[in-house]
Amino acid sequence: MNFLGFGNSASFVLKFTSAIRGRPTKKIKHEDGGVEELVIFQGHEPIQGEVTVIPKGKKLEHVGIKVELIGQIEMLHDPSRNSEFTSLVSELDSPGLLYNEKTYGFNFANVPKQYESYxxxxxxxxxxxxxxxxxxxxxxxxxxxxWVQNVQPEPEINNSIKMEVGIEECLHIEFEYQKSKYHPNEAVVGKIYFMLVRIKIKYMELGIMRRESTGTGDNMVTDSDKLTKFEIMDGCPVRGEAIPVRLFLSDSNLTPTYENVNNQFSVRYFLNLVLVDQEERSYFKQQEITVWRKDLG
Structure with missing residues (x-):
């Protein structure tokens, strides 16, 4: 994996050399519709590579060449709050002249990358x-x-979720999910029991909601993003009916649950159960789940 960069008097070629063959990649969609493929590293892995500097013209006069590894949090709607939590420098060359292309090696071996890319x-x-x-x-x-991803140990305790919700004398349902903690390639499995049905239900769907919070205190901003939804029932159920649930998470592009990353932001996930009646009125119940990373990708 390499890239070519252009300046007024020099171009650069950067190549990763730290076990790049067979390494997973992450596809990132840009706002202009383009897709970029980034190499995935784990937080404990070294970032090794080579930089080739190619002069344009007969020579390149410089007062230093360096490569930096930077970890940065960008607040898209308030750039004044952008911050760097990691910044390391490797000096590649002292002042001088370059008449031909020259390749420099670098190795960031002990760089803290405790946070995942997001x-x-x-x-x-x-x-x-x-x-x-x-x-x-x-x-x-x-x-x-x-891109940085960190594999996490499997949770020692992973309780099921059991809850009752309803509207007095109109609707009473119980839902049960086998787990409360999931990895991104897992499926939510459970059942929904209808104990009382006195409204005409049109359909029921289950989705994943991501809730992102930035800032603290009075300056906290929270936004929700519906990542996916899946219809699990069409038509009105009868009392005593049990509806099976199986919602695959692999297409939802989930990250792990983040709690107060560098005192800047948090990310939480919710199962969003929605019932819609014949008059298009919606009834919903959200239940928080924890997402953890089992493997890369």
Missing amino acids: RGLNVRLRYFLRVTVTKPYGTSTKEHEF
Whole structure:
């Protein structure tokens, strides 16, 4: 995996060398419709590679060449709150002249990457390399992003979810999900029992809701994003009927549950059960679940 960057007087080629063959990748969709494929690293892994600097013209005069590894949180609607939580520099060359292309190795072996990469509604958490050639009259730079995911141990306790909801003398249902903690490639399995039905139900659906919170106290902003929904019943049930539930999570693009990442943001997930009656009135119940990462990808 490499990239080519262009400056006024030099171009750069960066190549990862840390066990790149067979490594999983993450496809990122951009707002313009383009798709970028990023290499996935675990937080404990070194980031190793090579940078080749190619002068344009007969020579390149510079006062230093460096590569930086940066971890950054970007607040999309308030750039003044952007922050860097990791920043390391590897000096590649001292001031001098380059007449031909030259390749430099780098190795960020002990870089804390405790947070996972994330792209949400209002916040992004990014890791990237920045190559800089400083010249007497300016700089040439290029950034290249990579993705970080951290495998987590399986939860020791994973209780089922059992709840009763309803409307007095109109509707009474009980729902049960086998687990309360899921990894992103798992399926939600359970049943919904109708104990009392006195309204004409048109259909019922189950979905995944992501709730993203940024800031603290009075400055906290919370937004919800419906990631997926699936119709699990069509038509009106009768008393005593049990509806099976099987909702696959793999297409929902889930991250682990995040709690107060670097005192900047949190991400939580909810199962969203919705019933719609013949008059298009909606009845819903949300139940929080925990998402943890079992493997990369």
